[in-house]
Amino acid sequence: MTTRHQLALGACTVTVAALTSTLLVTPDGATAATGPDRIHDIQGDHRISPYAGDSVADVPGIVTGVRTEGSAGFWMQDPRGDDSPATSEGVFVFTDAKPPVQPGDEVRVSGQVSEYVPGGADSGNQSVTQLTDPTVDVRSSDQPLPEARELNAGTVPETYAPQGDPAEDDSIDGLRLRPDRYALDRYESLEGMNVQVEDTRVVGPSSEYDDLWVTVRPDEHPTARGGTLYGSYASQNPGRLKVTSLAPSEEGFPAADVGDQLTGTTAGPLDYDQHGGYHLAARELGTLRDSGPSPERTRPQRDGELAVATYNVENLAPDDDATKYERLAQGVVRNLATPDILALEEVQDDSGAQDDGTVTSERTVGKLIDAISEAGGPRYEWRGIAPRDGQDGGQPGGNIRSGFLFNPERVSFTDRPGGDATTATEVVQRDGQATLSHSPGRITPNDPAWKDSRKPLAGEFRFRSEPVIVVANHFSSKGGDQPLHGSTQPPKRSSEKQRHQQARQVNAFVQDIQDVRRKADVVVLGDLNDFDFSATTSALTENDALRGAAATLPEEERYTYVFQGNSQVLDQTLVSPGVSRFDYDIVHTNAEYADQVSDHDPQVLRFRP
Known part of the structure; x- marks a missing residue:
């Protein structure tokens, strides 16, 4: 076995030499089979990984984004995908501390497959498939990133979500993904993957949490002032997508209003959180163009009104x-x-x-x-x-x-x-x-x-x-x-x-x-x-x-x-x-x-x- 030089970092161990073992030593000293060796195997074609709770070894990928605060870790994506549109090629690796990797690093990761529910089990949120307690082997750097999948009216279906399984209290967790039919399935099939939007319209203003909302389906129920109208329980507006930033500029996160334009390319991993669900964690953030209307003024009441x-x-x-x-x-x-x-x-x-x-x-x-x-x-x-x-x-x-x-x-x-x-x-x-x-x-x-x-x-x-x-x-x-x-x-x-x-x-x-x-x-x-x-x-x-x-x-x-x-x-x-x-x-x-x-x-x- 190659001599290892490891850096312990929170729950993560980074290795600078290649792994040659095909076995993973578990915390109790036992050995376990490595299980799947590709991200799409781990993700599967359902929301819940078929390997949830199992340990995996030497999972290959290219780092596409790094999160250094909060739920710290990084996303990696397998550039060699399978032929199934339902299986994601990306996954989040939770390190619990600032990870010493950069976009473009080629890595091999060993760890445990888990399903993390933002906000807790009672929140009603979907879960995120991730690798925890990882050992990270950096093989090389400056590799080209996997090509970003574009989100637009042609790739995001107009139907928002499938009907949940009545036998499972209307849960969609056990349903096979149909990304060509449902927007939530499309987003799930891209969970953790490198995605991008081009020249989008802001439909939700920037908040104190440094996020904003855009629409990737610009003709979807537009308001008179550039937003997206929620007009019924069946009109959830699948084109809505939250955007956050992984690399804030010196000027800080842009102050965007509804109707403004986020021009150019905004690209990064597709993530999920409790405050809006799927969102684009931007490694690269487009340029904000002020296009929104001014605040309204109503007319004065007339005599007798x-x-x-x-x-x-x-x-x-x-x-x-x-x-x-x-x-x-x-x-x-x-x-x-x-x-x-x-x-x-x-x-x-x-x-x-x-x-x-x-x-x-x-x-x-x-x-x-x-x-x-x-x-x-x-x-x-x-x-x-x-x-x-x-x-x-x-x-x-x-x-x-x-x-x-x-x-x-x-x-x-x-x-x-x-x-x-x-x-x-x-x-x-x-x-x-x-x-x-x-x-x-x-x-x-x-x-x-x-x-x-x-x-x-x-x-x-x-x-x-x-x-x-x-x-x-x-x-x-x-x-x-x-x-x-x-x-x-x-x-x-x-x-x-x-x-x-x-x-x-x-x-x-x-x-x-x-x-x-x-x-x-x-x-x-x-x-x-x-x-x-x-x-x-x-x-x-x-x-x-x-x-x-x-x-x-x-x-x-x-x-x-x-x-x-x-x-x-x-x-x-x-x-x-x-x-x-x-x-x-x-x-x-x-x-x-x-x-x-x-x-x-x-x-x-x-x-x-």
Whole structure:
């Protein structure tokens, strides 16, 4: 046997002389057969390696990319592939420390085949086949890299995922890959391999985690401003692909907005993680070209029009820097044209995320009111109800709540005392009008539907002597839902059960109003955490109690949020039949931009009560 010179590095051992043994010594001293000798054997034509848990020796490959931080290791690819399009020729080697290899190194790797599930077994994510506890033999350097496989509309199928096996709880893990038919199968068949995209459009802005999203299928459900629309559960948009960088430039990761172009070649190994699934870990990153549109500005309301808006201000806290307050204020004054009523979501208490029992929010709201006034807007007033400590979900200690800002020069608030965190407001008939027993008041706050979630807030307003009831909402989050890219297809949406219950509560409340006065003007709005085509929306609109305003917009403009490259509706505005004519606008100012003051776009409804 050749004398070895080894460098121990975390879980990895690097050898600078060739291995001549055909046996692998296991940690307990036993010897095991080497098993397969090519990467495509290890990967197989399913998602799970047929050799998972086995030890392998002398697996050949060319290093195509190196990751030095986080889950450190490198990708290698066999330049001598087989004839099957279902078997990947690439694999990730987990070293647990910075590996002393470079792209172009010719290596032989011995180790154990494992299936790693990013985010853990309960995350719903697919697994990544990798080699762990490796011994790495560097045979030569500066070898040509295997030719990159191009991802485009011709190579990525338009159907996103196969139907999972009903006998295996709808899992796709046991299904043979069909890369010519399903996008998820195509990506899996290229797992760990050198891939590239050319001249792609950005459909998800750069994030704080140094990633962005592009589309390799540019004609797939485009929005009016360059994104990709998520318009149904069957329209997952297979062309979406996350891009990260393995070699950040001196300027850092580019700040890309939706609609920008990533020009030239972006190339590197195809990887998978818990935050979006398959992504291109770029060894070579294209050049960003600013092509996206500017933030929108809505028109001012006309005489006789009441403007009602909603805005998720993303955990607004009193200790946020002045810039956030200034930018929010500019958005209210310039982009939203100072609406008469503004429902806010995610307003934190006066100690922010500090978990000290504080529930009041006068300091938080006061800073925003001052900032709007200083930006040239009106001196808004606030109405809200403080939650019970720790009962409404959101960031621990933050006690987020919904509430109303209103311009007292244009609209009045009808105060009816007695409402608090646990007292429900009810519909009361007064002089033939539907009014509230408590204003502001919470809707059924003690119902189990609102457990660990924000309770809807109803307020009674008057505009030119006409009564208007507005309900501000922030339904429970999507936490716990399985990912679109996960191993269960179709994904299970466990979180929506609570939102269905919440929607039915709000719908019943609106029907109580209409039982008193059918033509009452009611506006229900806020962050519903669900889509305009969802069963949550159907429950809200049951018995024609409400209708969604988003349906009046062209399809390509229906989105308030961008998630993993999908432009989608999460924030909604709905109106009662009494609001027969209205003008509705989603004001795209945040969700498409890397530099955003909130991750949600605001929206505004204008009508004549």
